[in-house]
Amino acid sequence: MAEVSVGKGLTKGIVKFLVILGAGFAALFVLKGVLAPPTADGYRFFPVIGSRDWIWVVAQTHLDFAAFVLGVPIFAVTMEFIGWRKGDPRLDRIAYDFAKLFTLAYTFTAFMGAVFLVSVPLLYPKFISYMMQILGYTWWIYLGVMLAEVVVCYLYFYSWKKLKDRKGLHVFLGGLLNFFGLLLLLITSIWVGFMTTPAGVSKTGALINRWATIHTHMWLPLTLHRFIANIVFGAGIAAAYAAFRFITSKTPEEKAYYDWMGYTSATISIGVSLLLPGVGYLLGVEIYSFNEQMGIQLMGGFFAWLWVMQAMLIGAILFFINYYLWISLHKMPGGERYYGQVKYLFIVVLLGYVIWITPHDIALSLSEARRIGAYHPVLGKLGVMAAKNTAVILSYLATFLSFSIFRMSNKEPVVPWAKAGRVLKALIITVSTGGVLFLGVLGYTVSAEVRVGVLSPIQFSLFFIAILALFLLDFFMYRGARIIGEPRWGQMPERSQYALIAITVTFTWLMGMLGYMRAGARQYWHVYGIMMNKAPDAYLPTAGVASIIVTITTLLFLLMVAFVFWSIMRLEKFSERRVTGQ
Amino acid sequence: MHYIFPALAIIGLAIAILAALRKSPFFNYLGILLAIYAGLKSLSLIMPPLPSQVVHMYMVVAVLTFLIYFSISEETFHAFLRPIRTVLADDDKKALRVAIVYIFIPLLAAYIAYSGVSPSFTPPVSPRISHPEPPMQMTFKGQTIKILGLQNPLRQDTANFGKYVEAGKKVYYQNCFFCHGDGLNGKGIFADAFNPPPPPFMGTDTIAQLPESYVFWRVAKGWTALPPGSHPWDSAMPEFENFLDQNSIWEASMFIYYASGNKPRTF
Numbered sequence: 001m002a003e004v005s006v007g008k009g010l011t012k013g014i015v016k017f018l019v020i021l022g023a024g025f026a027a028l029f030v031l032k033g034v035l036a037p038p039t040a041d042g043y044r045f046f047p048v049i050g051s052r053d054w055i056w057v058v059a060q061t062h063l064d065f066a067a068f069v070l071g072v073p074i075f076a077v078t079m080e081f082i083g084w085r086k087g088d089p090r091l092d093r094i095a096y097d098f099a100k101l102f103t104l105a106y107t108f109t110a111f112m113g114a115v116f117l118v119s120v121p122l123l124y125p126k127f128i129s130y131m132m133q134i135l136g137y138t139w140w141i142y143l144g145v146m147l148a149e150v151v152v153c154y155l156y157f158y159s160w161k162k163l164k165d166r167k168g169l170h171v172f173l174g175g176l177l178n179f180f181g182l183l184l185l186l187i188t189s190i191w192v193g194f195m196t197t198p199a200g201v202s203k204t205g206a207l208i209n210r211w212a213t214i215h216t217h218m219w220l221p222l223t224l225h226r227f228i229a230n231i232v233f234g235a236g237i238a239a240a241y242a243a244f245r246f247i248t249s250k251t252p253e254e255k256a257y258y259d260w261m262g263y264t265s266a267t268i269s270i271g272v273s274l275l276l277p278g279v280g281y282l283l284g285v286e287i288y289s290f291n292e293q294m295g296i297q298l299m300g301g302f303f304a305w306l307w308v309m310q311a312m313l314i315g316a317i318l319f320f321i322n323y324y325l326w327i328s329l330h331k332m333p334g335g336e337r338y339y340g341q342v343k344y345l346f347i348v349v350l351l352g353y354v355i356w357i358t359p360h361d362i363a364l365s366l367s368e369a370r371r372i373g374a375y376h377p378v379l380g381k382l383g384v385m386a387a388k389n390t391a392v393i394l395s396y397l398a399t400f401l402s403f404s405i406f407r408m409s410n411k412e413p414v415v416p417w418a419k420a421g422r423v424l425k426a427l428i429i430t431v432s433t434g435g436v437l438f439l440g441v442l443g444y445t446v447s448a449e450v451r452v453g454v455l456s457p458i459q460f461s462l463f464f465i466a467i468l469a470l471f472l473l474d475f476f477m478y479r480g481a482r483i484i485g486e487p488r489w490g491q492m493p494e495r496s497q498y499a500l501i502a503i504t505v506t507f508t509w510l511m512g513m514l515g516y517m518r519a520g521a522r523q524y525w526h527v528y529g530i531m532m533n534k535a536p537d538a539y540l541p542t543a544g545v546a547s548i549i550v551t552i553t554t555l556l557f558l559l560m561v562a563f564v565f566w567s568i569m570r571l572e573k574f575s576e577r578r579v580t581g582q
Numbered sequence: 583m584h585y586i587f588p589a590l591a592i593i594g595l596a597i598a599i600l601a602a603l604r605k606s607p608f609f610n611y612l613g614i615l616l617a618i619y620a621g622l623k624s625l626s627l628i629m630p631p632l633p634s635q636v637v638h639m640y641m642v643v644a645v646l647t648f649l650i651y652f653s654i655s656e657e658t659f660h661a662f663l664r665p666i667r668t669v670l671a672d673d674d675k676k677a678l679r680v681a682i683v684y685i686f687i688p689l690l691a692a693y694i695a696y697s698g699v700s701p702s703f704t705p706p707v708s709p710r711i712s713h714p715e716p717p718m719q720m721t722f723k724g725q726t727i728k729i730l731g732l733q734n735p736l737r738q739d740t741a742n743f744g745k746y747v748e749a750g751k752k753v754y755y756q757n758c759f760f761c762h763g764d765g766l767n768g769k770g771i772f773a774d775a776f777n778p779p780p781p782p783f784m785g786t787d788t789i790a791q792l793p794e795s796y797v798f799w800r801v802a803k804g805w806t807a808l809p810p811g812s813h814p815w816d817s818a819m820p821e822f823e824n825f826l827d828q829n830s831i832w833e834a835s836m837f838i839y840y841a842s843g844n845k846p847r848t849f
Binding site for chain 1: 629631632634635636639640643647650654656714716730768774777779780781786791792793848
C-alpha cells in the first residue's frame with residue numbers, strides 16, 4: 001500500500017471516489033427512468049423487505065463505517081504527534097497502522113454511501129425533494145467537503161514515508177483531515193437535527209428562517225455526541241484489529257506489538273467513553289426541551305425496554321475491559337501483588353451491572369402481578385435513575401481502578417511520602433465512593449428536578465474529580481519509581497483478545513440500537529410534526545424485530561470490517577514479497 | 583415447601599466453600615450459581631417474590647460473569663476446565679460421560695423445549711410501557727388542546743393552592759381511590775381485578791417523573807387514547823373527560839402531587 005508514490009496514491013483515491021460517486025449518480029439517473037413512477041404520496045417500494053428496512057440496513061452500515069473513518073484519524077494523528085514529540089517510533093507505527101485501517105475503510109464508506117445516495121431519492125422522492133428544497137445547498141457543500149476529505153486522507157497516508165523528516169507538515173495534514181471530518185459531522189447532523197427537531201419552517205413546512213433550519217435543538221449536542229462516540233468506536237475497531245493480528249501473529253515480536261496496540265486502543269476507547277454519559281445527557285436535555293412527548297417516548301415510553309438492553313450492553317463492555325485488564329496483570333512483573341484486589345473490583349462491577357439492568361417496569365405474569373403489584377417494592381427502587389446513576393459511576397470508578405492497578409503494578413514508588421500517598425489514595429476512593437452512594441440515596445428523597453439538575457451532575461463531577469486526583473497522585477507518586485520488570489507484552493492468553501473483539505462487537509450493536517432509537521423518535525414523521533411519513537411501513541417495529549435488524553447490520557458491518565483486516569494483511573504480504581523480490 | 587430454596591441456598595454455599603477449600607473452581611462455580619439462584623428465590627420469605635423475568639436476567643449475568651471471573655488466572659482456568667475434560671476424555675469416566683452427555687443434557691434440553699411449547703392457561707407475559715407517549719394534541723369534549731407546553735392553570739393562582747388541593751382530594755376520593763388506593767399506593771379495593779395493577783403515586787418513580795400535562799392527558803383520555811404500542815387493552819383507566827371537567831382533573835392532579843410529596847416535572 002504505502003510503497004505507491006504520493007501522486008499515484010492520491011490519484012487512485014480521487015479516481016476511486018469519483019467513480020463511486022459517478023456510478024451512484026448514473027445508477028440514480030438510469031433507475032429513475034426504468035422504475036415505475038412513485039405513488040401519489042411519493043413512495044416506491046423496495047422488493048421483499050420493504051423500503052424502510054432496506055434504508056435502515058444501508059444507512060446504519062454506512063454510519064458505522066463513517067463513524068470509523070471519522071473517529072480513527074483523531075487518535076491516529078494524536079499518536080503521531082506524541083510519537084514525533086517524544087521520538088517514539090512505536091507510536092509512529094501504531095499511528096501508521098491506524099491510517100492503513102481508515103484509508104482502506106474509506107472505500108467501503110463511500111460504497112455504502114453511494115448505495116444510500118441511490119436508494120433514498122428513488123424510494124422516498126417526495127421527502128428528498130422537500131429536504132433538498134430546505135437544506136439542498138448543504139448537500140452540495142457536503143460533497144465538496146467529502147472530496148477535500150478524500151484528497152487529504154490519501155495525501156496523509158501516502159506521504160507518510162516521504163514526509164518522515166517533515167513530521168510537522170505531516171501532522172498538519174492529519175489535523176486538516178480531522179477538520180474536514182468534523183465539518184462532515186456537522187453537516188450530516190444538520191439533516192438529522194432538522195428531521196428530528198425541526199425549526200425555521202412553518203407548520204406546512206415552508207421555509208421561514210434558513211439559519212434556524214440548521215441550528216436546531218439537536219444539531220450541536222448530536223454532533224458532540226457523535227464526535228465522542230466516533231473516537232470510542234474507532235478505537236474499539238482498532239483494538240479488534242490488534243486482537244485479530246495478535247491471534248494470527250507467528251512471531252513473539254509481532255505478538256508483543258499487537259498486544260501493546262490492543263491495550264492502547266482499548267484504553268483510548270474506554271477512556272473516552274467516560275465522556276459519553278455526559279454528552280448523552282446534554283442530547284437528552286435538548287430533546288426534552290424541544291418536545292417533552294418525544295423525551296417521554298424515548299426514556300419511559302416505547303423505547304424504555306431498549307434502555308435496559310443498552311444497560312446490558314454497556315455493562316458487558318465494562319466487564320470485557322475489566323476482564324482484559326485483570327488478565328493483563330499476569331504479564332506485569334509485580335502484578336501478582338494485586339490479584340487479591342481483583343475480587344473486590346469484580347464484586348463492585350457485578351453489583352453495578354445487576355442494578356443497572358434491573359428494569360423499573362417489569363414484565364409480570366398474572367399471578368406475579370397479583371402478588372407484587374404494579375412495582376416491586378425493592379426492584380422498583382433499583383429501576384430508577386437514582387440507583388442506576390450511582391451503579392454506573394461506581395462501575396466506572398472500579399474500571400478506572402483496574403486500569404490504574406495495571407499501569408502501576410510493575411512499579412514500586414520511591415518517593416519518601418509513598419506511604420502517605422497510599423493512604424491518600426485509599427481516602428480518595430473511600431470519600432468518592434461514599435459521596436456517590438450518599439447522593440444516590442439522597443436522590444430518592446428529592447424531586448426529579450433536583451435529582452437530575454443538581455445531584456446527578458454533582459455525582460458525575462465527584463467521579464471525574466476522583467479519577468483526576470487518583471491520576472495525578474499516581475503520576476507524582478510513581479515518578480522515578482523502581483521498575484520491578486518491564487511488561488511482558490505478547491504474553492497474553494488468546495481469550496483476552498476475544499474480550500477486545502467482544503467489546504467492538506458490542507459497541508457496533510449498541511450504535512445500531514441507539515441509532516434506531518434516535519431515528520425512531522420521529523415515529524411516523526419524515527420531519528417531525530411537519531412532513532408525515534405515509535408509507536405503509538411507517539410504524540415502529542417491536543423491540544424484537546428491531547433487534548434482528550440491528551443484528552443484521554452489525555453482522556454485515558463486521559463482515560466488511562473483517563474483509564478490511566484481511567485485505568491489509570494480504571497487501572502487507574504482497575509488499576513484503578515485493579521487497580524481498582519473491 | 584417454603585424452605586426448599588433457603589435449604590438449596592445453604593447447600594450451594596456449602597458446595598462453593600468446600601470447592602474453594604479443595605481448590606476446585608468448577609464446583610465452586612456451580613455452588614455459587616446454585617446459592618445465587620436459590621438465594622434469589624428465597625427472598626420471597628421476606629418480600630414479594632422476585633419476578634421470574636428478573637431472576638432469569640440475574641442468572642444469565644451470574645453465569646457469564648462468574649465464568650469470566652474463573653478464567654482470569656491461567657492456573658484457575660485450567661483447574662476449572664479439568665473436570666469437564668476428565669468427563670469428556672478420560673477412559674475410566676465412560677459411564678459418567680454417557681450419563682451426562684447422552685442422558686442428562688438431552689433430557690434437560692427436552693424438558694426445556696417441552697416447557698416452552700406445552701399449552702398453558704396463563705396469559706403470556708409481555709413487557710408493558712409504563713409511560714406511553716402522549717400525542718401532540720388532544721380533544722377534551724370537542725375542544726382541541728395542545729399538550730406540548732400545557733400548564734396547570736390553577737397553579738398560577740398560588741393564593742388558593744390549599745383550596746384546589748382540598749377540592750382535588752374530593753375528586754380523588756370520589757373517582758380514583760377505588761383503584762389507586764387510600765394511601766395513593768395502588769392498592770385500592772378494585773386493584774386486584776386488574777392486570778397490570780393500577781400504579782401507585784407514592785415514591786419518586788411514577789408521577790414525579792412526569793410533567794403535569796401528561797397526567798392531565800392520561801386522566802382525561804384513559805385507555806382509549808393509548809398508542810397501539812402501549813397495548814391499550816392493558817389499561818383499565820377510564821376516560822375521565824366523560825365524568826369530570828378540566829378544572830376537576832387539574833385539582834385531582836394537584837392533590838396527588840401534594841399528597842405524595844412530589845412536584846410535577848418541569849423539563
